[in-house]
Amino acid sequence: MQKRKLGRSGLEVAPLAFGGNVFGWTVDEKTSFKLLDAFADAGFNFIDTADSYSNWVPGNQGGESETIIGNWLKQHGGRDKMLIGTKLGSELSPERKGLSRKYIQESVEGSLRRLQTDYIDLYQSHYFDSETPQEETLAAYDQLIKAGKVRAIGASNFTPEQLTQALEISEKNNLTRYESLQPEYNLYDRAGFEKELELLCTQNQVGVISYFALAKGFLSGKYRSEADLNKSPRGSGVKEYLNERGFRILAALDDVAQRYNSDPASVSLAWLISRPSITAPIASATSLKQLNSLIKAANLNLDEAAINQLTQASQY
Numbered sequence: 001m002q003k004r005k006l007g008r009s010g011l012e013v014a015p016l017a018f019g020g021n022v023f024g025w026t027v028d029e030k031t032s033f034k035l036l037d038a039f040a041d042a043g044f045n046f047i048d049t050a051d052s053y054s055n056w057v058p059g060n061q062g063g064e065s066e067t068i069i070g071n072w073l074k075q076h077g078g079r080d081k082m083l084i085g086t087k088l089g090s091e092l093s094p095e096r097k098g099l100s101r102k103y104i105q106e107s108v109e110g111s112l113r114r115l116q117t118d119y120i121d122l123y124q125s126h127y128f129d130s131e132t133p134q135e136e137t138l139a140a141y142d143q144l145i146k147a148g149k150v151r152a153i154g155a156s157n158f159t160p161e162q163l164t165q166a167l168e169i170s171e172k173n174n175l176t177r178y179e180s181l182q183p184e185y186n187l188y189d190r191a192g193f194e195k196e197l198e199l200l201c202t203q204n205q206v207g208v209i210s211y212f213a214l215a216k217g218f219l220s221g222k223y224r225s226e227a228d229l230n231k232s233p234r235g236s237g238v239k240e241y242l243n244e245r246g247f248r249i250l251a252a253l254d255d256v257a258q259r260y261n262s263d264p265a266s267v268s269l270a271w272l273i274s275r276p277s278i279t280a281p282i283a284s285a286t287s288l289k290q291l292n293s294l295i296k297a298a299n300l301n302l303d304e305a306a307i308n309q310l311t312q313a314s315q316y
Contacts, residue, residue, distance in 0.1 A: 006207035007179030009152035019284035020049030024064025050087035070116035085122035099129035154180035185210035213281035221264035252313035269297030
């Protein structure tokens with residue numbers, strides 16, 4: 001499978017990342033292992049998670065996803081063939097949040113322990129921390145890289161201004177820089193990334209691993225009315241897409257999927273994968289059937305007409 005360079009990091013990723021937010025939430029450990037086995041066997045190599053996944057589930061503390069991935073890595077082996085991206089900074093408690101030097105040093109040890117590994121391939125700032133100078137954060141990351149605990153760093157949910165400032169600070173102070181950005185981006189949610197961040201990342205050779213690649217499942221085509229929203233625990237987040245533009249996008253997806261003997265989810269991801277600025281979209285699956293749909297996307301080469309049809313149908 002053709003790998004893609006992630007920024008200037010030296011990391012090379014397959015064109016689709018597995019979103020680990022479902023582990024410990026809608027997927028138990030046994031099913032998680034089956035999904036990860038199938039994902040790796042199909043030639044993919046990048047799993048994205050966070051120390052906060054899945055602390056929104058009653059009874060969870062956060063770290064459940066990392067723990068499952070760590071258990072899988074131990075059983076599966078081949079750590080050197082997999083790239084693990086995790087994130088820190090999301091609030092776990094009033095004392096456990098942010099991107100201070102002290103908190104980064106504490107958090108990385110917890111993630112390494114749960115993941116049962118000596119190093120993290122991509123360590124990401126989950127959210128911008130307005131209370132900590134970026135110089136402090138980047139210097140702390142720089143120490144982790146020099147210590148061999150982290151291979152590269154990335155930013156998630158940063159504005160153009162925040163990412164620009166970070167890149168300037170890294171260059172000025174000869175510190176490690178953010179090699180990737182993780183923004184929300186899909187066929188429906190385009191404006192937030194395309195208006196400024198896309199050009200910024202392209203010009204600075206910053207890789208992009210977009211999340212909510214299927215718009216919380218809406219672009220899979222399984223939600224077509226409010227009656228469908230109870231189909232999964234994530235259904236309530238899809239209501240905002242049930243409008244004229246959303247239905248126009250679904251109609252275009254159905255049309256292209258029929259021509260390619262495919263399905264809306266695969267076509268949606270194939271559109272993202274075709275974008276020159278995107279290194280690898282992140283998508284989750286809770287069953288092997290869903291995963292197979294995601295895997296097909298990486299081998300679905302849409303022609304220019306199909307890409308244009310989807311781009312025009314999703315104009316904002």
